[in-house]
Amino acid sequence: MGTCTQCGQDNVATARFCNGCGAPLVELDATGARKTVTIVFCDLVGSTALGERSDPEVLRELMRRYHAELRVILERHGGTVEKFVGDAAMAVFGIPQVHEDDALRAVRAALSMRSAVEPLGLQVRIGVNTGEVVAGHGETLVTGDAVNVAARLEQAAPVGEVLIGETTAQLVRDAVRLDPVEPLALKGKAEPVPAFRVVELRTDPVASQRLSPFVGREDELELLEHAFRTAVDKRVPQLATIVGPPGIGKSRITRELLARCGARVLAGRCLPYGDAITYWPLTEIVAAVGDLDAALAGSDDADLVIPRLAAALGRPGAAASADEIAWGFRRLLERVAAEAPLVVVVDDIHWAEPALLDLIDYVATFTQDAPLLVLCATRPELFELRPEWATPRVNSLVLKLEPLAESQTASLASGLGDLDEPTRLRIVEAADGNPLFVEQLIAMHQESGGSELEIPPTLQALLAARIDRLDQAERAVVERGAIEGRLFHRGAVAGLLPEQDRRDVGPRLLSLVRRELIRPDRAVIAGDDAFRFGHMLVRDAAYQSIPKRHRAQLHRRFGEWLVDRLGDAAPAEIVGHHFEQAHRYVVELGDSDDALAELAAEHLIRAGRAAQSRLDVGAAVKMFDRAVVLLVRPSAQRLEALLVLAGLLHETGALERAAEVAALAEAEARAAGDERAVTRARIEAAFVPMASAPEGATDVALEIAESAIAAADPDDHVTLARAWALAAAAHNMHAAESSLMQALLHVREHARACGNREQELDAVRLTGGPIVFGPLSVDAGRRLVAEVLDEMGDVAEIQIWALHVTGHLRARRGEFDGAAADLAAWRAHLRELGREMHYASTAMCMWDVLSLSEDYASAETALLEAVGILERLGEVGVRSSALALLGDVAFRQGRLDEAEQRTLDSERLGARDDYFNESIWRSVRAQVWSARGRHAEAVALAREAATVVDRTEMTDQRADIRLALARVLFAAGEDVAGAQAARDSAEIYAQKGNLVGARRARDLLASTASS
Secondary structure (H helix, E strand, C coil): CCEEECCCCEEECCCCCCCCCCEECCCCCCCCEEEEEEEEEEEECCCHHHHHCCCCCHHHHHHHHHHHHHHHHHHCCCCEEEEEEEEEEEEEECCCCCCHHHHHHHHHHHHHHHHHHHHCCCCCEHHHHHHEECCCCCCCCCCCCHHHHHHHHHHHCCCCCCEEEEEHHHCCCCCCCEEEEEEECCCCCCEEEEEEEEEEECCCCCCCEEEECCCHHHHHHHHHHHHHHHHHCCCCCCEEEEEECCCHHHHHHHHHHHHHCEEEEEEECCCCCCCCCCCHHHHHHHHHHHHHHHCCCCCCHHHHHHHHHHHCCCCCCCCCCCCHHHHHHHHHHHHHHHCEEEEEEEEEEHCHHHHHHHHHHHHHHCCCCCEEEEEECCCCCHHHCCCCHHCCCCCEEEECCCCCCCCCCCHHHHCCCCCCHHHHHHHHHCCCCHHHHHHHHHHHHHHCCCCCCCCCCHHHHHHHHHHHHCCHHHHHHHHHHHHCCCEEHHHHHHHHHCHHHHHHHHHHHHHHCCCCCCCEEECCCCCCCEECCCCHHHHHHHHHHHHHHHHHHHHHHHHHHHHHHHHCCCCCHHHHHHHHHHHHHHHHCCCCCCHHHHHHHHHHHHHHHHHCCCCCCCHHHHHHHHHHHHHCCHHHHHHHHHHHHHHHHHHHHCCHHHHHHHHHHHHHHHHCCCEEEEHHHHHHHHHHHHHHHHCHHHHHHHHHHHHHCCCCCCCHHHHHHHHHHHHHHHHCCCCCHHHHHHHHHHHHHHHCCCCCCCHHHHHHHHCCHHHHHHCCCCHHHHHHHHHHHHHHHHHHHHHHHHHHHHHHHHHCCCCCCCHHHHHHHHHHHHHHCHHHHHHHHHHHHHHHHHHHCCCCCHHHHHHHHHHHHHHHHCCCCCHHHHHHHHHHHHHHCCCCCHHHHHHHHHHHCCCCCHHHHHHHHHHHEEEEEEECCCCCHHHHHHHHHHHCCCCCCCCHHHHHHHHHHHHHHHHHHHHHHHHHHHHHHHHHHHHHHCHHHHHHHHHHHHHHHHH
């Protein structure tokens, strides 16, 4: 037998269409389907004792009636009975089709079962739980932890009680009165499980959210108000139908209209299931009218109207045709509207039976001389069943609600909750203009205490039901679109479908557009059509419904389709992602596929290389990191990925991880007997201690670099580029500017030879240090920058680097306008590239320029930020120098105690061979002591600073330290030595071309000479 996925009807095996509803019968994937369902377990209490005291034949009849009663109730509420085992029953709500109110149906059924067995002299206990399962075929309908929890809840329920799980409670709490119970220690569960006792159904179900602000529907509201005014002014009935997907705001605009128009309102809602539901909205409307005799008083046809309404209401003995019922209802509304303007609201007419739709159409067309507005709300599915409803007619308005604009969605979110900006933006993006989604996401966020944004069960149920209502062919299309993502292409969907189903892709996509699940969009792939899911949450619901084994197959096929379709132009990151997802699901299901892992890693590594070439270090780290995780087995591919990753991690400031990855690479290289890789791993490892534990690390790094350079094959440009980069880093720590410049030139040469554009550009960037701080004059530095621009000026990275270096040089000329801004732009660029440690270190560049212009407050701000970043990263070398410079700016602003403490912190952290740092903290502390009158100690320490700085090639720094020495000497009364130190300082500044520094030195000489 073939079971229909739409209505559950069993059909003969050879049937192509369902005998019950006519839907095409499609064989389901053998893996089943993933669904969120609600499971009910019901068990008879005291059955053993009942058997002991009952006649077997009487007992058998009682149990037959018990089973029959339970089955009728469960099936009437839309449940599927999976099994009866003795006196226990299990049913599933959501099989064969998911409904958004499955949880509520299940709870209503549970309460009905509890009441139904009482007249039989029986008692039951019931457990209800909602969760994700795999819906299979054959003897077992569903499997999953949700089933186990439902069974445990039933076992824990007291006699005559219904216990439900937490997710079920969230789904039904607005319609059911609940009492929380102590979390249950259930067998097989590590943590206690929250549970709730069902007290009763609410007779007045509360709204699922408070009245939200009315946002962005003013034009639509004006159209509805116009329809109402027309009905009142002309006494001609009007029919208005508000159309939109769930949550788009149909109920909200209806409430706003009713609040403004001041009319009498009668309302009814169509139900998705149940007995005698055809005229259910009429039942609610007639109940709201009240006394029919009073409402029809004075009417000469009341004796005809009342029996016909009684037939619609299902009163015993009453009978009337559909036409007679429609006539009777029209006459009732005419009489009510004669007393005052009337609005009749019929909600959810997409669930209406044809007879009710005919009745609404009849009332709106034939009602006479009555100020009546019939206002209907529906989802777009109505027009598939009743396309003529959308046909333009006199006195009829069809109002389609579109998603709110982003600004309107943001306004709604702000009005519903006090949210931080990142959370508000995520909610606005996820909701994509759907007001209900905004409300539910905010409510869930607030209930969870502001934790990570989660999709509420109410929305999950709503969206899953929309997906599950699709026929099998449409669902296959939407699922394959979900594999690609929120934006997907027709060609990809066709490529993922079986060949015989590809012809129908176009009509299926158009059907999904009409249902407003997707909409056309701009294609990314040339020559193809693109579509976008109406909401990301819809895409997620479709994706979650796909069994994981099938997801693995589809992800792999999509990656292959991209490669076949685009060839070398296929985006490696996207292809790698889909192969990676395929592999993840394969592993999750207990299998392995090393070839698939290697294929995914190959594309991710290619994406990582591309990120490196565009200088996006953060993205490159992610790509190589993911590749390493995939490559479990030792291989040359994995080893290369580890080596590159170690270097990238160092660049981003992830020092601890960089060291770990380098050590792992060295171990695997030794195990493989790959000496070249061992050398490269040692090089990558040597970068880290210079930043994290610099004492003695610089000499070790230089030794490793020189050894690698000497031993490397001249054509091994990869190793030589990294070795020279290590040597450059060591020379930089020693402030050996000439050696640093030479090393960087070698890095550029070998990086270019091996095609490593990122490393070549990085070497150019680092030449800024020796150009600015080394012995090269300002004019020579400008010429060198111009040469670099002539060679590489078409690269934006080089352009902004040149501005930053020129800013340093201009500041030395006293040209401060824009210099700090150019440096700030350079620093922001570094941060965007994920080079956080480099960004922090360039705070000292800000100090250099800002101290020349004597803007010490701004320099302090930059340095404080840098110290915080470097401390978080575990960096020590640069941080010690930043602390010394903070001592300098504190001293210049008169905060002597703070200045001295900064120098103590710098001394404690810094390495003895970091001559820049060692000279700075000594010079600052000497000036603090001098200001306090400790002249002898100050002079001795200032002379030490001058001796230390002479070990460097940092021209300006040598002049700065001598100028500070001169001040200390003058304060100590050693005028001759002070004058000599000032003249030496002025001369060194002049050699550099530092006009600002030279002027300061001359001013000091002049002031002391005059005094």
